[in-house]
Amino acid sequence: MSKPKVLISDKMDPNAARIFEERGCDVDVKPGMTPDELKAVIGQYDGLAIRSATKVTKDILEAADNLKVVGRAGIGVDNVDIPAASAKGVVVMNTPFGNSITTAEHAIAMMFALAREIPAANTRTQAGEWPKNDFMGVEVTGKTLGLIGAGNIGSIVASRALGLRMKVVAYDPFLTEERAIEMGVEKADLDTLLAKADFITLHTPLTDETRNILSAENLAKTKKGVRIVNCARGGLIDEAALAEALDSGQVAGAALDVFQTEPAKDSPLFGKPNFICTPHLGASTTEAQVNVALQVAEQMADYLVNGGVTNALNMPSLSAEEAPKLKPYMKLAENLGSLVGQLAHGNLTKISIEREGAAAELSGKPIEGAVLAGLMRCYSDTVNMVNAPYLAKERGLDVRSIRHEKEGAYNTLIRVTVGTEQGDRSVAGTLFGADAPRLVEMFGVGIEAELSGDMLYIVNEDAPGFIGRIGTLLGENGINIGTFHLGRRQAGGEAVLLLSVDAPIPPEVVKAACALEGVKVVMPLAF
Known part of the structure; x- marks a missing residue:
């Protein structure tokens, strides 16, 4: 059996290539390729490891006949067409934790720079002046930090801010009361945060819901004299509105590491005396670059060699330890999906996937993906667990996953039921021993068979x-x-x-x- 072949197309720590090789992959390191050059060779590879320079477009993916996984060494995947990758059956992974501390520390550093006007003071001092009386900063101790986004990076910023004796108010739709108590922050809605915060930091991805979350309207709701830091994503702040708020004094200062358009060659914020910026340096430390490179190599190799799925953005996670245990269940699930897909007549309208006994204790998403992969193979010969849910949604199929704690006639059972124009059709299967999938029921008739x-x-x-x-x-x-x-x-x-x-x-x-x-x-x- 040939080894999986991986292409590293961006500059990355050399230890990443070593990890791929140690874990059973062949690897080519070719940074700096043009899109046409990448398109010409991508069909040779099972995996593509990138940073931010390589653009994985629909055009590239259409040429990637053997590609199984794209790994982004970093958090943002703006340079990957995820819908096109999903449709192609390609897993897209990132490394959300490899540079979390680095990014959080940069946000704290920017907050201090704003509070004490360090960049401007440095510039004038080095110019031969001694402007001691021109820079009256503010303390952060006792101030309220408004945290927009309380995920991994946001929680680290909160921890550091609490260590600085700040009060922290957090807005995040996914933040539970229990998690807020655990973090030591006050959970609040956005308007409350804007009214209370002396400093605001943003730590949320750019989505339709978060785009321009600090709009002109919301900037007007802030406490007068607030200071704002964004080391997350460009586009979270309306830059023109922020420039006006800086001019009016509504916002006392702003520090941005990210911009709506990058590289940022022009911005209404440039030249403002109370504005500081850096060129997207949030993840730029030696430790972070090593961490994300090693992490993406480990994740991709685990997937290509062992079937483990970690930090995937378009399919459920499945650790390399879980994969062997789930493998016979997923084979059973795929066979049941294939069987019901081949036998059911008419247009399918819905599908339910039920797990009983030992199967109910397992992660449902991989089993659901395997059932849909088997089912959708009736419609496409290039289907897999990644694009099967995409194809099912495209066909308007209502998918439901049901878990039963009870144990029936079998120690473990998976039942797949589809709705058709002629009514519901159901098949069920179990495992004999630990790893032998068997059909045990078909359309209400008990029958024992191996499907192969x-x-x-x-x-x-x-x-x-x-x-x-x-x-x-x-x-x-x-x-x-x-x-x-x-x-x-x-x-x-x-x-x-x-x-x-x-x-x-x-x-x-x-x-x-x-x-x-x-x-x-x-x-x-x-x-």
């Missing part, structure tokens, strides 16, 4: 002689039967037959089987 290779599904009237007739038909056409599985609702009623065969069954044999006495449905299957 080429198979033939038949519904017939339960009557003597039928097994002989189907066996004779297949034998006369040179088709060898591997396994033979029977189930029925009741004696003399409807019976189900599931055969595994050594080769695909030709259409003319399927047609002949349909003509046998008592046959209602004949359908070839493939797994």
Whole structure:
């Protein structure tokens, strides 16, 4: 089996390449490629490791026939077309914790620089002046810090601010009361924060909800003389409105490490005496650059070699330790999805994925992804766990995941039910031993079978002689039967037959089987 092949297309700590190699990957380091050069070679690689310079566009992804994962050494993935990657079945990972401390420290440094007007004082002192009386700063001790975004970086900033004897008020829709108490901050809505804060720092991603969160309207709601720091994302602040607020004195000072357009060659903020800025240095420390490079290499190698998924933005996380345990369940789930997809007639409208017993204790998202991958394979031959949910949503499929704590007839069970124009259709399976997936129920009929290779599904009237007739038909056409599985609702009623065969069954044999006495449905299957 050939090793996964990874391309590092941006400048990165050399230890990243070493980690890839140690963990079983071949790696090429080619920083500085043009988009056309990258497009020409990307089809050779299973993984692409980047920083901010490489743009992973839809055009690049369309040429990436073998690509399985893109890893961003850093937090922001603005340079990756995530919807296009999802549609292509490519996992997109980032390293959200590798530069958290560095970014948080930069925000604190910017706050101090604002409070004591250090940049301007430095410039004039080095120019030969001694402007001791021109710079009257403010203390941070006892002041209120308004934290917009209380995630990983925001929580570190809060910790540092509390150590400086500041009060911290936090606005974050995902911040619970329990977490706020644990952090030692006051949870508040945005208007309350704006009214209370002496300093405001932003630590939120740029989304439709957060774009211009400090708009002209919201800047007007701030306490007069507030100082604002943004080391998160450009676009969170309306820069023109901030310039006006600086001129009017509503905002006493602002410090930005990020801008709406980067590189920032021109800005209405430039030249303001109460404005300081840095060129997106939040993650620029030696420690942070080493950390994110090593982290992205470890994450990508775990995925390519072991199936572990960490810090993915378009599929559920699955640690390298969990992957082996979940592997047989995911195989079972994928087979059940494939089975119900091949057998269900009409347009599918909904799907429910139920887990009972031991299966209920496992992470549901990977199992859901595997079911959808099997189901969506009826519609696309390039489907996988990454793009299957995307394809299901595109088709308007209502997906529900249900967990039952009770244990039924089986120690562990996964049931997949789809809604069709003809009604609901359900299949269920379990594991024999620890790793042998088995079908145990199909459309309400108990039947035990291994789903693999080429198979033939038949519904017939339960009557003597039928097994002989189907066996004779297949034998006369040179088709060898591997396994033979029977189930029925009741004696003399409807019976189900599931055969595994050594080769695909030709259409003319399927047609002949349909003509046998008592046959209602004949359908070839493939797994």
